Amino acid sequence: MKPDIVRFSNEMRQFGLAVVSAIAVLLAGGLLGAKTEEAYRQRSVEQAKVQADILAAGVAGALAFDDQKTVGENVAAIRRNPQIAAVGVYDVTGVLKARSAASGATGPPDRAPPSSARFHRNGVVVASPVIQQGVRLGEVYLRTAPETLSDTLRRHGGLALLVIMAVMALALLARNTAELQRRSAALEDANLRLLREMDEKARAEEALRQSQKMEALGQLTGGVAHDFNNLLTVIMGGLETIGRAAPPQVGDPTSARLHRARDMALQAAQRAATLTSRLLAFARRQPLEPRAIDVNRMVSGLAELMRSTLGEAVQVETVLGAGTWLTLADIGQLESALLNLAVNARDAMPDGGHLTIETANAALDDAYVAAQSEPVAAGQYVMLAVTDTGVGMDKQTLEHAVEPFFTTKEVGKGTGLGLSQVYGFVRQSAGHIRIYSELGEGTTVRLYLPRYRAAEVAPEERTDEALPGLLVGDETVLLVEDHDDLRAHSAGLLRELGYRVIETADGPAALAALEDNPDIALLFTDVVLPGGMNGRQVADQARARQPGLKVLFTTGYTRNAIVHNGALDPGVQLISKPYSFSELAAKVRRVLDQ
Amino acid sequence: MAFRRVPSWRRRTAGLALAVLALCAPVFSAGAAPLEWAVKATYLYKFVAFVDWPPGALGAPGEPVALCIVGPDPFGRQIDEAGAGQQIGDHPIEVRRLRQATRGSGCRVLYVRGGSNRAALAAVAGEPVLTVTDGGGGGVVRFLLTRDGKVRFSIDQAAAAANGLTLSSKLLAVAVRP
Numbered sequence: 001m002k003p004d005i006v007r008f009s010n011e012m013r014q015f016g017l018a019v020v021s022a023i024a025v026l027l028a029g030g031l032l033g034a035k036t037e038e039a040y041r042q043r044s045v046e047q048a049k050v051q052a053d054i055l056a057a058g059v060a061g062a063l064a065f066d067d068q069k070t071v072g073e074n075v076a077a078i079r080r081n082p083q084i085a086a087v088g089v090y091d092v093t094g095v096l097k098a099r100s101a102a103s104g105a106t107g108p109p110d111r112a113p114p115s116s117a118r119f120h121r122n123g124v125v126v127a128s129p130v131i132q133q134g135v136r137l138g139e140v141y142l143r144t145a146p147e148t149l150s151d152t153l154r155r156h157g158g159l160a161l162l163v164i165m166a167v168m169a170l171a172l173l174a175r176n177t178a179e180l181q182r183r184s185a186a187l188e189d190a191n192l193r194l195l196r197e198m199d200e201k202a203r204a205e206e207a208l209r210q211s212q213k214m215e216a217l218g219q220l221t222g223g224v225a226h227d228f229n230n231l232l233t234v235i236m237g238g239l240e241t242i243g244r245a246a247p248p249q250v251g252d253p254t255s256a257r258l259h260r261a262r263d264m265a266l267q268a269a270q271r272a273a274t275l276t277s278r279l280l281a282f283a284r285r286q287p288l289e290p291r292a293i294d295v296n297r298m299v300s301g302l303a304e305l306m307r308s309t310l311g312e313a314v315q316v317e318t319v320l321g322a323g324t325w326l327t328l329a330d331i332g333q334l335e336s337a338l339l340n341l342a343v344n345a346r347d348a349m350p351d352g353g354h355l356t357i358e359t360a361n362a363a364l365d366d367a368y369v370a371a372q373s374e375p376v377a378a379g380q381y382v383m384l385a386v387t388d389t390g391v392g393m394d395k396q397t398l399e400h401a402v403e404p405f406f407t408t409k410e411v412g413k414g415t416g417l418g419l420s421q422v423y424g425f426v427r428q429s430a431g432h433i434r435i436y437s438e439l440g441e442g443t444t445v446r447l448y449l450p451r452y453r454a455a456e457v458a459p460e461e462r463t464d465e466a467l468p469g470l471l472v473g474d475e476t477v478l479l480v481e482d483h484d485d486l487r488a489h490s491a492g493l494l495r496e497l498g499y500r501v502i503e504t505a506d507g508p509a510a511l512a513a514l515e516d517n518p519d520i521a522l523l524f525t526d527v528v529l530p531g532g533m534n535g536r537q538v539a540d541q542a543r544a545r546q547p548g549l550k551v552l553f554t555t556g557y558t559r560n561a562i563v564h565n566g567a568l569d570p571g572v573q574l575i576s577k578p579y580s581f582s583e584l585a586a587k588v589r590r591v592l593d594q
Numbered sequence: 595m596a597f598r599r600v601p602s603w604r605r606r607t608a609g610l611a612l613a614v615l616a617l618c619a620p621v622f623s624a625g626a627a628p629l630e631w632a633v634k635a636t637y638l639y640k641f642v643a644f645v646d647w648p649p650g651a652l653g654a655p656g657e658p659v660a661l662c663i664v665g666p667d668p669f670g671r672q673i674d675e676a677g678a679g680q681q682i683g684d685h686p687i688e689v690r691r692l693r694q695a696t697r698g699s700g701c702r703v704l705y706v707r708g709g710s711n712r713a714a715l716a717a718v719a720g721e722p723v724l725t726v727t728d729g730g731g732g733g734v735v736r737f738l739l740t741r742d743g744k745v746r747f748s749i750d751q752a753a754a755a756a757n758g759l760t761l762s763s764k765l766l767a768v769a770v771r772p
Contacts (some may be wrong), residue, residue, distance in 0.1 A: 062766030132643040
């Protein structure tokens with residue numbers, strides 16, 4: 001606004017200057033014109049006087065000696081000059097002796113007028129005496145023709161033209177100056193705009209770099225986690241098999257020691273599995289099972305759990321919004337995310353403090369969305385905020401907060417995967433995460449999950465699956481798994497459960513086996529397979545040949561084969577690696593009994 | 595003058611005035627001799643103004659210029675009336691009536707009438723005197739009467755030159771060619 005005012009006042013000053021200059025030029029022109037006019041009149045009067053003198057000299061003798069003819073001749077001669085409109089000659093007594101006037105012009109007066117010479121609108125009027133050596137002989141009267149308009153114009157035209165041109169030049173100059181100022185202002189604006197755009201571009205590039213970094217980290221961690229899952233499945237399965245094969249012998253110290261070692265190994269393997277699942281979550285390759293969730297109910301349940309686990313020093317409070325919308329998300333992952341945040345909050349408050357979990361409805365508008373570096377759609381969201389009164393984070397820490405393995409905790413205390421899981425899960429659920437933090441003030445993490453608009457049925461309660469007691473069977477299972485160890489391990493588990501198992505390593509082999517064994521009841525396949533067919537394609541072709549065939553997928557992570565956007569296709573059964581003996585037993589039985 | 599008698603209501607139209615003038619002038623000049631003398635009297639005064647006098651001929655400023663009438667005076671009081679208050683430059687006019695013209699009389703204009711002028715003219719020959727004759731010939735200026743009775747004059751430039759006078763071309767222009 002301010003530069004505009006300055007520019008405007010500048011223009012006004014220019015304009016004022018031009019007006020003053022124009023007025024000065026006009027005044028000077030007027031003065032000069034008046035001066036010229038005055039000089040012209042004097043000259044005209046002088047010329048008329050000269051004419052009168054010539055006439056007086058010419059008629060002096062004739063007047064003195066009463067020569068009417070000569071007077072007439074002189075009058076006629078002087079009237080030859082077309083600029084003389086009227087002439088009169090009077091004798092010494094004032095009687096008109098001779099006259100002449102242009103047609104249409106007023107004639108000379110009848111009696112001699114008093115001597116004078118003046119400029120008149122109708123022309124210069126001169127009346128002068130005829131004197132010969134001091135002897136007054138009479139009077140002559142002479143009037144010139146009034147100046148024609150064209151003569152007047154010609155006389156003043158040049159000056160007027162100059163003045164007009166000067167004024168126009170001034171106007172042009174003022175206009176050009178104003179234009180120049182406008183242009184320089186526009187240039188300034190453009191420069192500012194350019195600087196702003198460069199800033200924006202730099203920000204956008206930074207955001208792109210950040211998201212590429214996250215993507216690369218996701219690829220890396222996802223790949224690692226997938227391989228680890230396969231290994232962990234084998235390890236955990238092996239340990240379970242050991243436990244089942246050699247039941248503890250009461251009173252045998254060797255047996256007891258072996259079982260303790262086995263239990264510890266199994267626990268470690270399970271913790272490793274938790275880590276890989278977080279890595280997968282960060283990589284957004286966690287298979288999700290989204291359901292409609294009433295976040296208020298869920299938070300209430302979680303708050304109880306937190307109060308008992310976070311310790312006396314941390315006061316857990318919940319602020320639940322009224323009429324909070326449903327959201328569609330994997331409840332296990334959401335709980336995991338909130339617990340991760342709670343753990344971080346506790347660690348940020350070593351001396352205790354308040355942990356507040358808040359829920360509310362939120363709308364992200366276009367302006368907010370446009371300002372974010374990561375893609376997020378505008379619209380209605382359910383907001384979950386976890387706030388602590390802890391130490392907070394500085395800017396640099398905040399920048400790296402969600403990167404996997406980034407931690408401010410002591411070595412061995414944190415994995416650096418907590419916020420990564422939260423971030424990956426929220427992003428995979430088409431949500432948005434926002435972290436506000438200031439050193440010494442605490443941290444607020446807001447999770448925005450899309451509003452779920454389907455019929456607002458009461459969300460189904462998770463039914464904890466009962467451990468398999470007698471979940472065994474004798475059906476034939478076609479196992480497709482490219483990982484040799486894992487295939488052998490899984491086949492062993494299934495055989496242990498009583499099933500007949502046909503092992504294949506890829507899709508074509510599996511389909512061939514299906515041809516040979518029409519009694520296959522279940523296809524248990526890995527999603528990612530070598531040999532040009534993925535698990536889904538194998539399942540589709542197998543179903544085409546044997547419509548009643550049951551299918552169970554397994555995967556360490558999923559790309560697009562059976563999981564769209566991280567959500568299972570309806571009706572698809574999946575067991576995530578690593579899975580335990582009991583999980584596998586329950587899942588296989590459930591699929592077969594459908 | 596004849597013009598004065600033109601009725602004033604007719605003066606408005608120049609052509610008509612001229613016609614009236616043409617009719618009236620001869621009547622008055624022929625029938626009224628005194629008018630002729632009055633005209634001649636004023637002419638005598640006016641001649642002075644149309645002459646370039648030699649330096650010093652008119653005397654010091656304020657000194658009168660003598661207008662001499664030699665022999666019988668045909669003007670009477672008319673010439674005194676005509677010259678009353680008249681001045682040629684700084685010089686008043688003084689009318690003198692002389693029986694005989696003599697050298698050194700101081701006359702600047704010398705009027706002689708009739709044939710008895712030879713002696714008078716001879717008396718002032720070579721002096722800066724404007725000699726005016728009325729009939730009989732001789733002199734610088736000679737009065738004439740036109741056929742319609744108007745007073746005119748002719749000029750002898752050689753005579754003027756002999757007296758050391760130069761006459762104004764304005765005078766020459768209105769003079770009748772001899």
